[in-house]
Amino acid sequence: MTQPGEMEVQRECVTLCNRDCPDTCAIRATVERGRVVRLRGDPSHPVTRGFLCYRTNQFLTRQYSDARLTSPLLRKGDAFVPVTWDEALSVTATRLTKIREESGGAAIFHYRSGGSLGLLKTLTDYFFALFGPVTVKQGDICSGAGEAAQSMDFGECDSSDLHTLLDSRHILLWGKNVHASSPHTLMVLRDAKARGASVVLIDPVHHEGAKFADAYHQLAPGGDFALAMAVAHLLFVRGAIDPEAARYCDFLDEFEGLATSQSVADWCREADVPVAAAEDLARRLADKPCAIVVGWGMGRRSNGGAIVRALDALCAISGNLGIAGGGVSFYYRRRNGLEGALPQVPPPPRTICEPLFGEQVLAAREPPIRALWVTAGNPGAMLPDSERVARAIRSTEFSVVVDSEFTDTARLATLVLPTTTLLEEDDLVGAYGHHFLGVSRPVVEPPTGVRSDLQIVQDLAERVGLGDSLRGSAREWKRRFLAHRLEGSGVGLEQLERGPVRNPLAKRVLFSERRFATATGRVQLIHDRPPPPAQPESPDPEQFPLQLLALSTRQAQSSQWAGAPPDVLTATINPTVAPGVSDGQRCRLRSAIGCIDVVVRLDARQRSDVVIVPKGGHFHLGASGNALVQAKLTDIGQGGALYEERVRLEV
Numbered sequence: 001m002t003q004p005g006e007m008e009v010q011r012e013c014v015t016l017c018n019r020d021c022p023d024t025c026a027i028r029a030t031v032e033r034g035r036v037v038r039l040r041g042d043p044s045h046p047v048t049r050g051f052l053c054y055r056t057n058q059f060l061t062r063q064y065s066d067a068r069l070t071s072p073l074l075r076k077g078d079a080f081v082p083v084t085w086d087e088a089l090s091v092t093a094t095r096l097t098k099i100r101e102e103s104g105g106a107a108i109f110h111y112r113s114g115g116s117l118g119l120l121k122t123l124t125d126y127f128f129a130l131f132g133p134v135t136v137k138q139g140d141i142c143s144g145a146g147e148a149a150q151s152m153d154f155g156e157c158d159s160s161d162l163h164t165l166l167d168s169r170h171i172l173l174w175g176k177n178v179h180a181s182s183p184h185t186l187m188v189l190r191d192a193k194a195r196g197a198s199v200v201l202i203d204p205v206h207h208e209g210a211k212f213a214d215a216y217h218q219l220a221p222g223g224d225f226a227l228a229m230a231v232a233h234l235l236f237v238r239g240a241i242d243p244e245a246a247r248y249c250d251f252l253d254e255f256e257g258l259a260t261s262q263s264v265a266d267w268c269r270e271a272d273v274p275v276a277a278a279e280d281l282a283r284r285l286a287d288k289p290c291a292i293v294v295g296w297g298m299g300r301r302s303n304g305g306a307i308v309r310a311l312d313a314l315c316a317i318s319g320n321l322g323i324a325g326g327g328v329s330f331y332y333r334r335r336n337g338l339e340g341a342l343p344q345v346p347p348p349p350r351t352i353c354e355p356l357f358g359e360q361v362l363a364a365r366e367p368p369i370r371a372l373w374v375t376a377g378n379p380g381a382m383l384p385d386s387e388r389v390a391r392a393i394r395s396t397e398f399s400v401v402v403d404s405e406f407t408d409t410a411r412l413a414t415l416v417l418p419t420t421t422l423l424e425e426d427d428l429v430g431a432y433g434h435h436f437l438g439v440s441r442p443v444v445e446p447p448t449g450v451r452s453d454l455q456i457v458q459d460l461a462e463r464v465g466l467g468d469s470l471r472g473s474a475r476e477w478k479r480r481f482l483a484h485r486l487e488g489s490g491v492g493l494e495q496l497e498r499g500p501v502r503n504p505l506a507k508r509v510l511f512s513e514r515r516f517a518t519a520t521g522r523v524q525l526i527h528d529r530p531p532p533p534a535q536p537e538s539p540d541p542e543q544f545p546l547q548l549l550a551l552s553t554r555q556a557q558s559s560q561w562a563g564a565p566p567d568v569l570t571a572t573i574n575p576t577v578a579p580g581v582s583d584g585q586r587c588r589l590r591s592a593i594g595c596i597d598v599v600v601r602l603d604a605r606q607r608s609d610v611v612i613v614p615k616g617g618h619f620h621l622g623a624s625g626n627a628l629v630q631a632k633l634t635d636i637g638q639g640g641a642l643y644e645e646r647v648r649l650e651v
């Protein structure tokens, strides 16, 4: 036993992974003499089941990397110099207060992304709302279209329990790569298969899921709306519509009109699949229960919202909504019961649409955006039209980036503030891929010189006269968030500290009463294709024949790589795209707005109209897909249409 004053030799701690990932794993960390030496998944967590993904298994190299920031860095000309926290925060308080006095809160833009899913990160939003209110982002680069689609159709965006997939006869993975992006969902799919379910993948890209699936339909990118209409057409003509559908769906006749406005063969031609693909999906939807599991990637298109709405409609008319093993799952409401926990704040004076960050920050007038504060995001690498995003960040007088790494965005900032990592996090975390809630707790203390987001805004709040509103330890804030609704439902802090708990407010089977939070209480079936928003002109498809897909890779969490980030991206293409080009050859990818070097990987299983690169490459290395991608919006929800940029390969 350890004596007082003696350092423990070894201990094991449990925390929750806060990364922007659906799985929200419970991590068991082994700590020896104050240093984490091993990470593994908690075997007792029903979703984690004892393993972590590749990128978090490798996290200790990031945690203990020399590149870790441990001091505030203030720009002096082209260089950054280390400064004390006192200097960093007093400069910040002075500059922000002056800008607010001269130009109003709207001249300050607080941008927060998903680098940590901890709920306490919203306290930075809270601080800025009280200090300003300031300009904030609107829309969502990640899931804007899909969330808007489900909110329109059902009045909310949530899912039945992940484990209800064990009741499915068929599971349609529609535009989803669980092997790369949600490995713990894969385990549930394996169990469902062992119980007799069949799994089908619908995806233009051939990935590991294609081999895992019992059937694979490799449709044209963005062809999903047409394929869904072909399937709906078949369901209508075969009388495979739920006899009760008219009771809980509005616009059933109009939806039928839309689906049958074209022949099945014509819809399938549009989707570039054989009619047999639509037949296969119609048969499975009629053989209930059949679940549709919708990927987030597919919605990142200018018809992304319409696609998700079409899948919602398929699920509804086939009678798969509201039954265990059915459903159309896009997102799990990870903040259920935690929304609205903070006191009401004044609305923002202005918003910047996230996917249009570069253009809108540069165009902002009366007042212009004079200051930027970035929390848990790396827009310099992850937002489209990165050259313009960089210009926008540089155009501000004062920009602060809070991060543990010297990211592409940090490189552009005036001031960089070093913060904690997921192993030092003290927060409350809900998942967007299942219904378990939990707390993260520091496994080790952060290095000297590093502060949490909460400590940073608390110190700043004290300096600008808002100290009272932000005061409290992380644990006290967790308790305040839980007191809002969850404690009353039986989930208290002590209970969460013993281990993750299923959110009692989440329904096991969503919509089992077939009542919906829409104005009429019924499903709103899509019956018109929403017109695409006005967009930058598309380049000539003859000159730019490939669609660029910058997709999740096992090696990285967005721009956070397990090892060194690649200095050149691998571009996977079908060999017929570039006859004469050999595997491993260095080429260039060019779009209407940029050009990057790539190393070609030939893969005959891919379609000949796409090129696949990993997402998250670094801009300053010339290895970011977003240097090529124009900033475009999805049809609804102000999402980013990221996956339809036209490019060509140059030898």
Ligand SMILES: Nc1nc2c(c(=O)[nH]1)N[C@H]1C(S)=C(S)[C@@H](COP(=O)(O)OP(=O)(O)OC[C@H]3O[C@@H](n4cnc5c(=O)[nH]c(N)nc54)[C@H](O)[C@@H]3O)O[C@H]1N2
Residues within 6 Å of the ligand: 020, 021, 022, 055, 142, 174, 175, 176, 177, 178, 180, 181, 182, 202, 203, 204, 205, 207, 220, 221, 222, 223, 224, 295, 296, 297, 298, 301, 549, 551, 552, 553, 554, 555, 556, 557, 558, 615, 616, 643
């Ligand atoms: N390893 C790893 N895991 C991650 C992340 C990461 O960066 N790395 N990021 C996390 C984040 S932020 C998110 S939002 C989730 C993302 O989770 P997903 O959205 O599931 O993301 P991806 O794994 O990129 O899979 C998207 C799939 O959509 C397909 N797709 C693209 N266009 C179309 C289309 O038009 N139709 C159809 N049917 N399919 C299409 C792509 O080929 C790809 O297989 O993953 C999280 N998990």
Ligand SMILES: Nc1nc2c(c(=O)[nH]1)N[C@H]1C(S)=C(S)[C@@H](COP(=O)(O)OP(=O)(O)OC[C@H]3O[C@@H](n4cnc5c(=O)[nH]c(N)nc54)[C@H](O)[C@@H]3O)O[C@H]1N2
Residues within 6 Å of the ligand: 020, 113, 114, 115, 116, 141, 142, 143, 374, 375, 376, 377, 378, 379, 381, 382, 383, 384, 402, 403, 404, 405, 407, 419, 420, 421, 422, 453, 550, 551, 552, 557, 558, 559, 560, 615, 625, 626, 629, 642
């Ligand atoms: N072309 C293309 N672009 C894409 C995508 C794509 O598929 N293709 N995917 C899109 C998607 S789905 C998403 S969600 C976005 C992701 O975009 P971002 O959210 O910007 O992604 P990250 O690169 O993970 O940046 C998060 C940063 O937060 C930091 N961080 C981690 N923990 C903390 C913390 O506790 N506090 C603070 N202050 N910082 C922390 C990390 O070090 C990291 O630098 O990118 C989008 N961009």
Ligand code: SF4
Residues within 6 Å of the ligand: 017, 018, 019, 021, 022, 023, 024, 025, 052, 053, 054, 055, 056, 182, 183, 184, 557
């Ligand atoms: S990134 Fe996702 S899969 Fe990996 S450990 Fe974290 S929650 Fe689990």
Ligand SMILES: [Mo]
Residues within 6 Å of the ligand: 020, 142, 143, 296
């Ligand atoms: Mo995302």
